Amino acid sequence: MYGLPANTLINKPLYKKAVFEKFNLKAAERERFDADISKMTLAARISPATVPALVEGKEIKGFYVLQVILKRKDFDVKNILLLQKLIPQHIIFALEFGEETQFCIFHTRLQQSEWVLSSDAEISLKGLSLDDVWNNIVASIGNLDATSEESIEQQIINREEREKLLQQIELLEKRCRVEIQTRKKYELHQQLLRLKEGLS
Numbered sequence: 001m002y003g004l005p006a007n008t009l010i011n012k013p014l015y016k017k018a019v020f021e022k023f024n025l026k027a028a029e030r031e032r033f034d035a036d037i038s039k040m041t042l043a044a045r046i047s048p049a050t051v052p053a054l055v056e057g058k059e060i061k062g063f064y065v066l067q068v069i070l071k072r073k074d075f076d077v078k079n080i081l082l083l084q085k086l087i088p089q090h091i092i093f094a095l096e097f098g099e100e101t102q103f104c105i106f107h108t109r110l111q112q113s114e115w116v117l118s119s120d121a122e123i124s125l126k127g128l129s130l131d132d133v134w135n136n137i138v139a140s141i142g143n144l145d146a147t148s149e150e151s152i153e154q155q156i157i158n159r160e161e162r163e164k165l166l167q168q169i170e171l172l173e174k175r176c177r178v179e180i181q182t183r184k185k186y187e188l189h190q191q192l193l194r195l196k197e198g199l200s
Helices: 016-022 027-036 077-086 132-142 152-178 182-199
Strands: 009-013 037-046 064-070 092-097 100-107 111-112
Touching: 009 016, 009 027, 016 027, 016 037, 027 037, 027 064, 027 132, 077 092, 077 100, 077 111, 100 132, 100 152, 111 132, 111 152, 132 152, 152 182
Parallel strands: 064 092
Antiparallel strands: 009 037, 037 064, 092 100, 100 111
């Protein structure tokens, strides 16, 4: 499963009812959760006990892969964030819908991979320590550069700032197109130029 070593596989069901009861979820949270998620299985545990070639990291002592079968592809991200909050472990979420799989991982923010055919969905364990393996997986899922001098965290923050800037530019461009007053249009154009400078 997901190209992981056989020793790591545990395939332990995680029942929704147990999650609801253990964490005393409100009715609205239960309904939202139930609308998106069909079933969950703790698919694998990666640790030095299951992969002897790996050593414990300073931060990461082990992590789980949680398989989540979805009822719909356009799921509410809040449900994955809720699971991350409720289960105090490092987790890779393998979200499956039909014949496709998307991986999610929480590191500073929730990182999501592209959807791929489930038969092609793989989690690669690259690195000597679990810290290295985790960072490489975060980089792979979040489409970041694990070899960059910039930390994974900094890359995530920079990308978020860039996305916010692009949204602001898009809004300003719309306002600029519909603005009639020449002076106001000029001011908006100047703001646009400043924002675009910030992108480079």
